[in-house]
Amino acid sequence: MARGAAIDRWNRALVTGASSGIGEAFARLLAAQSTDLVVVARDEARLATLAAELEQGHGVAVEVLVADLADRSTLRTVADRLQSTTSPIDLLINNAGFGFSGDFIDLDPDLETSVVDVNVSAMHRLAHAAGTAMSARQRGGIINVSSVAGFGPSPKAATYAATKAFVTSFSEALHMELGPLGVVVTCLCPGLTRTEFQQRANASTDAAPATLWQSADTVAEVGLRGLAAGKAVVVPGAHNKVFRVALKVSPSGLVRRAADAMARANGR
Numbered sequence: 001m002a003r004g005a006a007i008d009r010w011n012r013a014l015v016t017g018a019s020s021g022i023g024e025a026f027a028r029l030l031a032a033q034s035t036d037l038v039v040v041a042r043d044e045a046r047l048a049t050l051a052a053e054l055e056q057g058h059g060v061a062v063e064v065l066v067a068d069l070a071d072r073s074t075l076r077t078v079a080d081r082l083q084s085t086t087s088p089i090d091l092l093i094n095n096a097g098f099g100f101s102g103d104f105i106d107l108d109p110d111l112e113t114s115v116v117d118v119n120v121s122a123m124h125r126l127a128h129a130a131g132t133a134m135s136a137r138q139r140g141g142i143i144n145v146s147s148v149a150g151f152g153p154s155p156k157a158a159t160y161a162a163t164k165a166f167v168t169s170f171s172e173a174l175h176m177e178l179g180p181l182g183v184v185v186t187c188l189c190p191g192l193t194r195t196e197f198q199q200r201a202n203a204s205t206d207a208a209p210a211t212l213w214q215s216a217d218t219v220a221e222v223g224l225r226g227l228a229a230g231k232a233v234v235v236p237g238a239h240n241k242v243f244r245v246a247l248k249v250s251p252s253g254l255v256r257r258a259a260d261a262m263a264r265a266n267g268r
């Protein structure tokens with residue numbers, strides 16, 4: 001398959017972070033398109049409820065794989081599932097992620113390290129597992145969920161933004177490497193999305209106007225469309241696209257100061 005060739009029908013997708021938010025929205029959209037699923041997260045009860053609902057509603061097969069992606073041994077189980085030749089997976093949604101809001105030196109260092117473990121190390125390891133298996137079959141897709149936060153430094157969310165900068169840079173390079181091998185890699189960079197993310201991050205979003213928010217369904221839909229179109233980077237929402245361009249053309253010192261002022265205005 002040539003670089004960028006469109007695939008819009010997936011046989012079986014593995015979705016990390018499928019127990020809520022954007023990952024759950026991906027799982028629902030894919031099931032509605034008759035794609036079998038492997039749903040991954042820590043919350044077994046939520047995954048089981050989702051699996052039963054999608055199997056009944058859409059007649060798809062849904063495997064539940066309970067895993068803490070910050071834990072190397074359970075991460076290996078997920079990587080092994082991606083490489084299995086029994087019921088092979090042709091789409092990986094590398095979505096699980098989280099972050100914490102606050103001054104770096106005041107945050108729990110173990111929790112900050114677990115942000116890197118999940119957002120970077122697990123995403124990276126699973127992309128390797130999927131990339132090798134899919135390129136051997138010359139067919140596949142990978143969506144890595146990044147964030148607009150990765151477009152520049154983010155005081156008071158320093159670790160989270162840095163992990164997402166890694167995801168975006170890594171995904172763009174992988175898009176070029178794997179495209180000629182038949183595997184489309186798309187980096188999805190959402191902005192503010194209504195999920196459990198902000199609550200888990202302990203982030204105040206009171207200052208953010210309603211127009212800046214998108215639904216998890218919209219974000220997942222834009223991600224799947226971008227993948228089908230063979231895009232390297234997809235930014236859902238006109239306001240997020242403008243934000244990306246503004247950061248690109250602005251001097252880095254100005255970007256740093258503006259990001260700092262915004263964090264303070266939001267009371268972080």
Ligand SMILES: NC(=O)c1ccc[n+]([C@@H]2O[C@H](COP(=O)([O-])OP(=O)(O)OC[C@H]3O[C@@H](n4cnc5c(N)ncnc54)[C@H](OP(=O)(O)O)[C@@H]3O)[C@@H](O)[C@H]2O)c1
Nearest residue numbers: 017019020021022041042043068069097147193195196197
């Ligand atoms: N919401 C936003 O405004 C926004 C904006 C830009 C980017 N994003 C990105 O979108 C992705 C999805 O986040 P969301 O907004 O949908 O947040 P969410 O509703 O909090 O969902 C996060 C998902 O990640 C899973 N997860 C967290 N830690 C995990 C771990 N150690 N092992 C396995 N699974 C883990 C959670 O499942 P369990 O707790 O069951 O393990 C949950 O399913 C993340 O990568 C996030 O950075 C979100």
